Amino acid sequence: MKIGEFDAGRFMLAPMARVTDAAFRLLCRESGAGFTVSEMVSASGIAQGNKRTLALMFRFERENPFSMQLYGNSPEKFAVAAAAIEKGGLAEIIDLNFGCPMKKVVGRGGGGSMMRDPAGQAAIVMAVKKACSLPVTAKIRSGIGGRVTATECALALQDAGCDAVAVHPRLVEQGYSGSADWSVIARVRENLSIPVIGNGDVRSASDAEAMIRTTGCDAVMIGRGARGNPGIFGELAEGTCGRGLPDSEIAGANRQGADETCTENLAETSAFISNLRAAGITVANGVTESIAAATAQKYAARMQYFYRYVDIFMSIPQAFRPGFNHFRAQAQRFTLGARCAAGLRKRLVFAKDMQSLMDIMAEIEDGN
Numbered sequence: 338m339k340i341g342e343f344d345a346g347r348f349m350l351a352p353m354a355r356v357t358d359a360a361f362r363l364l365c366r367e368s369g370a371g372f373t374v375s376e377m378v379s380a381s382g383i384a385q386g387n388k389r390t391l392a393l394m395f396r397f398e399r400e401n402p403f404s405m406q407l408y409g410n411s412p413e414k415f416a417v418a419a420a421a422i423e424k425g426g427l428a429e430i431i432d433l434n435f436g437c438p439m440k441k442v443v444g445r446g447g448g449g450s451m452m453r454d455p456a457g458q459a460a461i462v463m464a465v466k467k468a469c470s471l472p473v474t475a476k477i478r479s480g481i482g483g484r485v486t487a488t489e490c491a492l493a494l495q496d497a498g499c500d501a502v503a504v505h506p507r508l509v510e511q512g513y514s515g516s517a518d519w520s521v522i523a524r525v526r527e528n529l530s531i532p533v534i535g536n537g538d539v540r541s542a543s544d545a546e547a548m549i550r551t552t553g554c555d556a557v558m559i560g561r562g563a564r565g566n567p568g569i570f571g572e573l574a575e576g577t578c579g580r581g582l583p584d585s586e587i588a589g590a591n592r593q594g595a596d597e598t599c600t601e602n603l604a605e606t607s608a609f610i611s612n613l614r615a616a617g618i619t620v621a622n623g624v625t626e627s628i629a630a631a632t633a634q635k636y637a638a639r640m641q642y643f644y645r646y647v648d649i650f651m652s653i654p655q656a657f658r659p660g661f662n663h664f665r666a667q668a669q670r671f672t673l674g675a676r677c678a679a680g681l682r683k684r685l686v687f688a689k690d691m692q693s694l695m696d697i698m699a700e701i702e703d704g705n
């Protein structure tokens with residue numbers, strides 16, 4: 338998929354505040370993500386030169402093309418921020434956040450509250466387009482206050498010159514609860530001529546295939562499925578989530594079941610096998626061991642990603658590097674689902690410095 342002149346690939350990392358720092362994004366690029374987006378950054382924070390906002394804007398040159406996501410509600414401030422981003426060569430693409438459900442953002446008329454104002458969204462696109470020559474994308478939700486306005490907003494965005502639209506099909510008031518309603522993505526796709534990026538509840542290659550098949554979206558954006566799991570982009574590119582688990586080993590179980598099984602921890606995979614047997618489905622002997630081996634392999638790979646994350650993280654210039662609490666939270670995400678990790682993970686919460694944290698991570702690696 339192209340955004341302006343840039344090849345953005347088929348699978349991209351979703352913006353996630355306090356998760357998608359520069360090191361994590363680069364790791365996802367290395368693993369196969371076609372395109373990455375900053376955490377949301379306040380347009381007025383940039384306009385006012387706020388120190389914390391500027392720290393969020395750091396990216397490695399190798400992270401290219403890179404999109405800076407702005408939130409706010411004043412077209413003038415978006416314009417000032419966009420011009421500064423272009424002038425400083427800080428990003429190749431500008432993304433507009435019209436979906437954030439956080440009270441402090443919605444309460445000030447930004448993020449998801451813009452889903453009731455297609456004309457306001459269009460005004461921001463036009464202001465940004467006038468202020469810079471970078472391609473502009475927008476990330477929207479289904480709607481707000483029970484009203485589904487996604488298609489209406491997407492059409493207004495397209496008419497205003499937006500280059501692509503990403504759709505996370507939940508109402509703002511839903512936050513991240515319930516399931517994403519992919520039919521909203523399909524409707525937006527039917528009505529637009531610019532690229533449409535589908536987002537919401539994709540955790541595996543089979544989910545991504547299903548989203549593309551059922552919605553016709555041009556690319557898929559992955560958020561929570563990538564947390565602590567940057568390797569998902571390699572699996573998506575190869576179309577092989579659940580590597581190491583031959584299809585033939587589960588008689589009667591569908592491929593999607595196998596994919597999902599491999600993304601969970603061993604206790605859940607064993608329960609899944611018991612459920613299959615209880616349902617009268619024949620499961621070959623040794624399959625639990627085979628899944629255990631595949632699961633162990635998967636989490637060993639995750640630990641390797643963690644060590645690579647540490648290297649990249651430490652190479653972020655000190656002034657822009659997130660603090661230890663952020664680093665510890667990221668480390669915890671890389672251990673989710675690992676065997677033997679429950680007790681050790683509790684100790685991670687209390688790790689006070691880098692050395693003690695790295696010691697616990699090594700124990701988790703050994704126990705996996």
Ligand SMILES: Cc1cc2nc3c(=O)[nH]c(=O)nc-3n(C[C@H](O)[C@H](O)[C@H](O)COP(=O)(O)O)c2cc1C
Nearest residue numbers: 351352353354376377476505537538539559560561
């Ligand atoms: C911790 C967290 C932080 C997020 N921060 C942002 C953000 O800064 N900007 C944004 O547009 N969406 C943000 N999102 C929403 C995600 O980009 C994505 O739309 C949502 O998680 C659904 O996709 P998923 O099911 O693949 O996670 C965030 C989501 C999470 C879980």
